Amino acid sequence: MEKEIAILRETALFKDLMPEEIRKVMIFARRVSFRADDVIMREGDFGDTLYIILEGTVEVVKRLTLIELDDDSGIEKNKVFTRLSAEQHAVFGEIALLEDTKRTATIKAITDCTFYELKKDDFLRMAAEDYHLGYRILLNLSRIVSTRLRKADEDTIKLTTALSIILKAS
Amino acid sequence: MEKEIAILRETALFKDLMPEEIRKVMIFARRVSFRADDVIMREGDFGDTLYIILEGTVEVVKRLTLIELDDDSGIEKNKVFTRLSAEQHAVFGEIALLEDTKRTATIKAITDCTFYELKKDDFLRMAAEDYHLGYRILLNLSRIVSTRLRKADEDTIKLTTALSIILKAS
Numbered sequence: 001m002e003k004e005i006a007i008l009r010e011t012a013l014f015k016d017l018m019p020e021e022i023r024k025v026m027i028f029a030r031r032v033s034f035r036a037d038d039v040i041m042r043e044g045d046f047g048d049t050l051y052i053i054l055e056g057t058v059e060v061v062k063r064l065t066l067i068e069l070d071d072d073s074g075i076e077k078n079k080v081f082t083r084l085s086a087e088q089h090a091v092f093g094e095i096a097l098l099e100d101t102k103r104t105a106t107i108k109a110i111t112d113c114t115f116y117e118l119k120k121d122d123f124l125r126m127a128a129e130d131y132h133l134g135y136r137i138l139l140n141l142s143r144i145v146s147t148r149l150r151k152a153d154e155d156t157i158k159l160t161t162a163l164s165i166i167l168k169a170s
Numbered sequence: 171m172e173k174e175i176a177i178l179r180e181t182a183l184f185k186d187l188m189p190e191e192i193r194k195v196m197i198f199a200r201r202v203s204f205r206a207d208d209v210i211m212r213e214g215d216f217g218d219t220l221y222i223i224l225e226g227t228v229e230v231v232k233r234l235t236l237i238e239l240d241d242d243s244g245i246e247k248n249k250v251f252t253r254l255s256a257e258q259h260a261v262f263g264e265i266a267l268l269e270d271t272k273r274t275a276t277i278k279a280i281t282d283c284t285f286y287e288l289k290k291d292d293f294l295r296m297a298a299e300d301y302h303l304g305y306r307i308l309l310n311l312s313r314i315v316s317t318r319l320r321k322a323d324e325d326t327i328k329l330t331t332a333l334s335i336i337l338k339a340s
Contacts, residue, residue: 011214011306043277051267063327064327064330064334065327065330065331065334066327066328066331067331067334067335070295072310078334095316095320098309098312098313098316099313099315099316099317099320101320104320104323107263110173113332127305131301131302131304131305134301134305135297135301135304135305135308138305138309138312139268139308141312142268142308142311142312143268143269143313145312145315145319146265146268146269146271146315147229147269148319149315149319149322150265150269150274151273151276152319152322152323152326153322155237155322155326156322156325156326156329157233157234157236158236159326159329159331159333160234161235161236161237163329163332163333163336164235164237164248165237166248166333166336166337166340167336170336170340
């Protein structure tokens with residue numbers, strides 16, 4: 001229990017929370033386990049759950065293009081693969097706490113994994129019981145999302161630049 | 171005053187807030203005016219202020235590429251121009267409430283304008299006085315940011331698709 005609280009406090013989501021506040025959140029969260037190769041979420045599916053990795057490593061598979069561009073090499077060229085592990089204090093699926101929206105990546109267990117899962121409705125119930133705590137978690141969450149937005153905006157500018165240079169040259 | 175509260179209640183930021191809650195926020199905000207052609211913020215500058223348009227129209231100028239691609243036509247081809255007005259219940263600069271970060275667009279007044287401005291520190295002070303209110307504004311704000319992130323992710327996929335098709339054809 002103390003070890004788990006220490007892990008949760010290291011995540012960007014629960015940054016600056018006191019151990020007793022983490023304990024409060026844990027009442028609304030649930031411990032779940034997956035086996036290696038299990039798919040935890042699929043891109044395009046609707047989801048209402050955020051996951052915090054306690055043990056293990058997952059693979060994040062994200063579509064890069066709207067069409068299939070694979071050639072005969074058998075390598076999936078239109079997808080990007082990244083890994084997240086407990087050592088990184090990784091959280092995924094966090095947008096689900098804010099919106100009823102489709103998953104933007106597929107997440108697969110690489111090793112046996114243990115997570116804390118927190119559902120949107122449970123987060124909202126927790127916040128309704130303790131707005132101070134809800135506010136602080138939401139401030140962390142919105143900063144995570146805002147950092148991702150800044151990164152996505154930079155990617156758009158880089159891609160538009162590449163596209164403009166190619167179109168100008170042709 | 172009542173008219174202003176009605177305008178503020180129509181914004182995505184203050185969605186579902188009661189008039190008396192809007193009044194509380196207004197204590198921490200400030201009414202400011204700009205003349206037509208005034209620059210309200212410049213892309214790349216640091217900012218700590220969010221603006222809600224009460225009267226007037228602004229132009230949002232956003233860089234699309236990292237390099238200058240203008241030709242002799244005199245048209246700035248590497249920028250995108252959009253307009254925001256009081257009729258749209260527009261809010262801009264909202265990321266400033268979350269992070270100390272650079273402005274991602276230049277905003278210029280097209281007509282004489284009146285705004286409410288809310289500074290990050292004032293928002294945090296307001297929230298510290300009323301966490302329930304802070305939580306609800308933050309929930310609205312994080313949903314705005316998350317919607318923008320989804321849109322940016324879709325743009326990235328579209329641009330990568332275009333780039334892949336061109337590179338495959340060449």
